[in-house]
Amino acid sequence: MTxxxxxKGFILIGxxxxxxxxxxxxxxxxxxxxxxxxxxxxGIGAAKFIGFDNYAEVVRDPIFWKGFKNNMLIVAASVFxxxxxxxxxxxxLTRSNLFQxxxxxxxxxxxxxxxxxxxxxxxxxxxxxxxILNFLLDSVGLEHLKKAWLSEPSISMxxxxxxIIWNYIGPYMIIFIAALQxxxxxxxxxxxxxxxxxxxxxxQITLPMIWDTIKVVVVLCISGSLKAFDLIYVMTGGxxxxxxxxxxxxxxxxxxxxxxxGYGSAISTSIIILSLILILGSQYLxxxxxx
Amino acid sequence: xxxxxxTALLTAGLxxxxxxxxxxxKSNSPKESGASATNASGEKVKLSxxxxxxxxxxxxxxxxxxxxxFQKDNPNIQLDIQGIPPDxxxxxxxxxxxxxxxxxxxxxxxxxxxxxxxxxxLLQPINELIDSKxxxxxxxxxxxxNDFTIDGNTYAVPxxxxxxxxxxxxxxxxxxxxxxPPKTWDDLMNVVDTFNKAKITPIALGNKAAWLAQxxxxxxxxxxxxxxxxxxxxxxxxxxxxxxxxxxxxxxYLKQLAEAKAFQDGFNSIDNTQMEQMFAQGKxxxxxxxxxxxxxxxxxxxxxxLADMGATVLPSVPNGKGSPNSLSGVVGxxxxxxxxxxxxxxxxxxxxxxxxxxxxxQKKTLEGNQLVSYKVDLDKSxxxxxxxxxxxxxxxxxxxxxxxxxxxxxxxxVMNNGLQELLMGGSPEAIAKKIQDAHDKELAMTK
Numbered sequence: 001m002t003x004x005x006x007x008k009g010f011i012l013i014g015x016x017x018x019x020x021x022x023x024x025x026x027x028x029x030x031x032x033x034x035x036x037x038x039x040x041x042x043g044i045g046a047a048k049f050i051g052f053d054n055y056a057e058v059v060r061d062p063i064f065w066k067g068f069k070n071n072m073l074i075v076a077a078s079v080f081x082x083x084x085x086x087x088x089x090x091x092x093l094t095r096s097n098l099f100q101x102x103x104x105x106x107x108x109x110x111x112x113x114x115x116x117x118x119x120x121x122x123x124x125x126x127x128x129x130x131x132i133l134n135f136l137l138d139s140v141g142l143e144h145l146k147k148a149w150l151s152e153p154s155i156s157m158x159x160x161x162x163x164i165i166w167n168y169i170g171p172y173m174i175i176f177i178a179a180l181q182x183x184x185x186x187x188x189x190x191x192x193x194x195x196x197x198x199x200x201x202x203x204q205i206t207l208p209m210i211w212d213t214i215k216v217v218v219v220l221c222i223s224g225s226l227k228a229f230d231l232i233y234v235m236t237g238g239x240x241x242x243x244x245x246x247x248x249x250x251x252x253x254x255x256x257x258x259x260x261x262g263y264g265s266a267i268s269t270s271i272i273i274l275s276l277i278l279i280l281g282s283q284y285l286x287x288x289x290x291x
Numbered sequence: 292x293x294x295x296x297x298t299a300l301l302t303a304g305l306x307x308x309x310x311x312x313x314x315x316x317k318s319n320s321p322k323e324s325g326a327s328a329t330n331a332s333g334e335k336v337k338l339s340x341x342x343x344x345x346x347x348x349x350x351x352x353x354x355x356x357x358x359x360x361f362q363k364d365n366p367n368i369q370l371d372i373q374g375i376p377p378d379x380x381x382x383x384x385x386x387x388x389x390x391x392x393x394x395x396x397x398x399x400x401x402x403x404x405x406x407x408x409x410x411x412x413l414l415q416p417i418n419e420l421i422d423s424k425x426x427x428x429x430x431x432x433x434x435x436x437n438d439f440t441i442d443g444n445t446y447a448v449p450x451x452x453x454x455x456x457x458x459x460x461x462x463x464x465x466x467x468x469x470x471x472p473p474k475t476w477d478d479l480m481n482v483v484d485t486f487n488k489a490k491i492t493p494i495a496l497g498n499k500a501a502w503l504a505q506x507x508x509x510x511x512x513x514x515x516x517x518x519x520x521x522x523x524x525x526x527x528x529x530x531x532x533x534x535x536x537x538x539x540x541x542x543x544y545l546k547q548l549a550e551a552k553a554f555q556d557g558f559n560s561i562d563n564t565q566m567e568q569m570f571a572q573g574k575x576x577x578x579x580x581x582x583x584x585x586x587x588x589x590x591x592x593x594x595x596x597l598a599d600m601g602a603t604v605l606p607s608v609p610n611g612k613g614s615p616n617s618l619s620g621v622v623g624x625x626x627x628x629x630x631x632x633x634x635x636x637x638x639x640x641x642x643x644x645x646x647x648x649x650x651x652x653q654k655k656t657l658e659g660n661q662l663v664s665y666k667v668d669l670d671k672s673x674x675x676x677x678x679x680x681x682x683x684x685x686x687x688x689x690x691x692x693x694x695x696x697x698x699x700x701x702x703x704x705v706m707n708n709g710l711q712e713l714l715m716g717g718s719p720e721a722i723a724k725k726i727q728d729a730h731d732k733e734l735a736m737t738k
Contacts, residue, residue: 040736042407043385043386043388043389044385044388044389044407044408044410044411044413123560126560127557127560127561128555128556128557128560128561129555129556129557129561129569129574147556148556148557148558148559148560149557149560150557150559150560151557151558151559151560151715153715156560235560236499236560237499237500237501239499239501239559239708239711240498240499240501240559240560240708240711240712240714240715241559241708241709241711241712241715241717242708253704256382257700257704258700258701258704259385259407259700259701260701261389
């Protein structure tokens with residue numbers, strides 16, 4: 001046996017446990033739920049095979065597409081909100097003095113809170129009667145702007161994006177800081193000697209150098225946004241009247257509140273397909289090399 | 292490209308691990324208890340029981356104490372007791388039902404849940420037990436068994452009672468504004484106007500969970516307009532539809548309330564508990580809530596606030612077909628008996644079912660500020676004044692069905708969301724149509 005074969009064998013044994021767990025708890029259930037999607041099943045009693053009816057219903061279901069649209073809004077808010085803000089913060093906070101450390105810690109803080117806690121905090125900020133936001137508007141004389149933030153259908157979705165952006169900036173900022181610190185200092189020094197201005201340096205050195213990191217962050221952002229569930233579940237439950245419904249909350253409600261297990265499974269399978277398309281699409285778009 | 296695929300698959304996998312957990316989760320615990328049981332009397336038998344009395348309220352304490360006492364009194368019956376917090380209880384029970392791994396006895400809801408379990412062939416009737424104790428049977432309020440009875444077989448006896456639409460009002464605020472509790476729809480609109488002018492929220496509403504407007508307001512208001520018979524026909528899909536003018540009219544009344552600013556701002560984003568707090572703190576003059584509020588109010592409101600509270604039924608509507616002196620309600624949960632329990636274990640199970648719903652326990656439950664479907668003389672000194680008032684109110688009214696107690700969960704979900712939309716200014720006709728469409732689909736599936 002050659003050395004390289006032995007190393008390969010060792011790697012195989014090393015990843016086997018994780019791979020098995022992943023297969024059984026993630027990959028198998030995906031196919032399983034796709035299979036359930038072919039049945040009309042209330043969770044109790046016999047499941048009736050109905051072919052593609054559930055999937056056809058998903059495609060025609062206006063609430064599903066409403067959820068998809070809301071998911072897309074969250075994706076947009078994350079990619080164009082979280083990523084730039086995290087990037088700016090990372091560029092500003094690369095040094096490690098006490099002040100910067102404090103700011104960094106406070107930006108990261110929401111990440112260590114449970115999302116239920118975050119959801120409840122923001123529900124109280126937005127509370128129509130005792131909320132701090134309406135109180136603030138009151139005290140600066142802007143009473144006419146006071147609103148029931150989470151139950152006004154025209155704004156509730158945007159109001160939910162704010163905590164979502166706020167909550168997840170931290171980890172992306174840390175990833176960016178790590179990437180920035182990995183840029184070799186020689187390049188920066190060389191640029192300085194050549195007299196490159198700071199704007200040009202940002203666009204022609206810094207950003208291209210961390211482009212791969214940005215790609216990873218965008219993928220994480222998209223997948224994270226498609227999973228958006230916990231904050232919305234706590235803050236509005238998808239309501240009022242489905243206005244803040246996202247795909248995951250609709251899937252949850254269909255499965256565990258309405259007890260249509262087959263339909264819920266069909267929705268979740270559709271979520272996988274849509275996620276695959278989106279992730280592949282974003283990878284394709286960002287394929288071009290900046291270096 | 293290969294790598295891209297892998298990344299994509301991984302992320303997508305994460306996205307759905309949620310449903311994976313839900314669908315695949317199975318509990319193994321309850322099944323084993325059945326296997327070791329024996330038929331010979333005198334020997335030890337094992338029974339598993341699931342309940343949701345995990346809270347700290349008086350009712351839950353009473354029920355837990357009853358179970359412990361039963362265990363002490365019956366050393367031959369070994370109970371395997373599992374208490375599951377109320378919020379997750381339904382989902383847990385449905386999950387084991389789906390896996391056909393039900394415990395021997397379990398707290399079960401009347402109406403739709405009983406029907407679903409019966410449809411899944413998971414239950415056995417307890418007629419034998421009820422008929423063997425005629426005095427006990429007579430003790431229940433009229434029609435108490437209806438929602439637990441299918442094709443003449445009764446599957447449980449209620450251990451509580453849940454009226455869902457009581458109009459609670461604050462006597463002090465009403466006296467301050469010099470108005471009377473509303474008796475007619477016009478009265479109500481005037482009262483709403485008066486309180487709005489005085490800058491007091493007329494009616495507290497917490498409709499975030501969406502069932503409240505349906506169970507507490509529309510179930511009763513709708514009945515006033517359409518009459519019970521119409522609703523039962525509509526449910527059966529037999530000669531009545533939710534698109535009928537009378538139901539649309541009921542929706543229009545509800546919308547009228549919202550348009551008159553009867554509810555505080557943002558009622559769709561606060562929950563039932565917050566609404567009860569608003570009312571208890573005197574920030575709203577009225578609230579329309581169920582009997583469950585009584586336990587919460589007794590635990591959370593000050594004695595002075597409790598003394599100020601009054602209770603009545605919703606006002607009558609012009610030309611309504613339903614009785615104005617009624618309120619919507621359902622009997623409370625009962626103990627369901629799994630199909631797999633036989634012989635000596637069945638006898639033991641009957642004994643436990645009786646104990647948990649016996650006159651003594653019903654009395655204790657009532658004294659814990661929880662209404663029951665059993666005739667008991669209430670000692671008013673043991674409960675809060677508002678509880679005593681509701682209790683005497685219930686003696687004078689008839690009970691009508693609660694909408695989501697009769698409609699399938701899918702239709703109830705459409706109705707709940709429709710009402711949220713209605714209260715935000717949606718059109719009654721369009722919402723009525725959505726409800727009927729969902730109901731048609733449901734009827735087509737069951738036929």
